[in-house]
Amino acid sequence: DGGITQSPKYLFRKEGQNVTLSCEQNLNHDAMYWYRQDPGQGLRLIYYSQIVNDFQKGDIAEGYSVSREKKESFPLTVTSAQKNPTAFYLCASNEQGRGELFFGEGSRLTVL
Amino acid sequence: EDQVTQSPEALRLQEGESSSLNCSYTVSGLRGLFWYRQDPGKGPEFLFTLYSAGEEKEKERLKATLTKKESFLHITAPKPEDSATYLCAVQPVYGQNFVFGPGTRLSVLP
Numbered sequence: 001d002g003g004i005t006q007s008p009k010y011l012f013r014k015e016g017q018n019v020t021l022s023c024e025q026n027l028n029h030d031a032m033y034w035y036r037q038d039p040g041q042g043l044r045l046i047y048y049s050q051i052v053n054d055f056q057k058g059d060i061a062e063g064y065s066v067s068r069e070k071k072e073s074f075p076l077t078v079t080s081a082q083k084n085p086t087a088f089y090l091c092a093s094n095e096q097g098r099g100e101l102f103f104g105e106g107s108r109l110t111v112l
Numbered sequence: 113e114d115q116v117t118q119s120p121e122a123l124r125l126q127e128g129e130s131s132s133l134n135c136s137y138t139v140s141g142l143r144g145l146f147w148y149r150q151d152p153g154k155g156p157e158f159l160f161t162l163y164s165a166g167e168e169k170e171k172e173r174l175k176a177t178l179t180k181k182e183s184f185l186h187i188t189a190p191k192p193e194d195s196a197t198y199l200c201a202v203q204p205v206y207g208q209n210f211v212f213g214p215g216t217r218l219s220v221l222p
Binding site for chain 2: 004006035040041042043044045048058059090092098099100101102103104105106108
C-alpha cells in the first residue's frame with residue numbers, strides 16, 4: 001500500500017541534543033512537507049521541498065534543518081537551537097505541490 | 113495575511129443529532145479549501161477539496177459546502193465513530209503553503 005511512513009512514533013530527548021525524524025513516502029510525490037502541531041493551534045509549516053536537492057523554509061524554520069537527497073525521503077533534524085521542541089511533528093506530501101496532502105502518522109517529540 | 117479560523121473549538125453531540133462546523137477564511141486568492149479528519153495521536157486524513165463558491169461535496173454522513181468567505185462541514189445523524197478533530201485548510205493561489213485552522217474537536221455520545 002502506498003503511503004507515508006514516519007519514525008520513530010515517540011522520541012524523548014535531553015536538552016542540548018539533536019534528533020532526526022524520518023519520513024519516507026512511496027507515493028511518487030514530488031512535494032514533501034514538515035509541519036508542527038501544538039494544542040489549540042493550526043498546523044505550522046517548518047520546511048517544504050518541491051524537488052530533490054531543493055527545499056524552502058516555512059513559517060517556523062528556526063532551529064530545524066532538512067535534506068532531500070532522494071525523492072522518497074525528507075528527514076527533519078530538530079537541533080539544540082530549537083527553543084521549545086516538544087510537539088507533534090507531521091510529514092506530508094502531495095503531487096507537484098497541488099491538491100490534498102497525504103500525512104504520515106506523526107512523531108511525538110518530548111524534551112526532558 | 114492569509115488566515116483560517118474554525119468554530120466552535122469543541123462540540124459535543126448526541127448520536128443522531130445533526131450539526132455544522134464552520135471554517136472562515138481570509139485569503140488573497142483561493143486555489144482550494146480542504147477538510148481533514150484527525151484522530152488522537154494520528155495524522156490527518158483527507159476528506160474533501162472545494163475549489164469555488166457554491167460547490168458541495170458529500171461522503172457518507174458528511175457534506176462540505178463553500179462560499180466566498182467560509183465553508184461548512186455538515187454532519188447528519190452522527191455516530192460515535194465520527195468523533196475526531198476536523199481540520200480546515202486553504203491553499204492560496206499565490207504560493208505553495210497551506211494555511212490550517214486550529215480545528216474543531218467533535219465528540220458524539222452514544
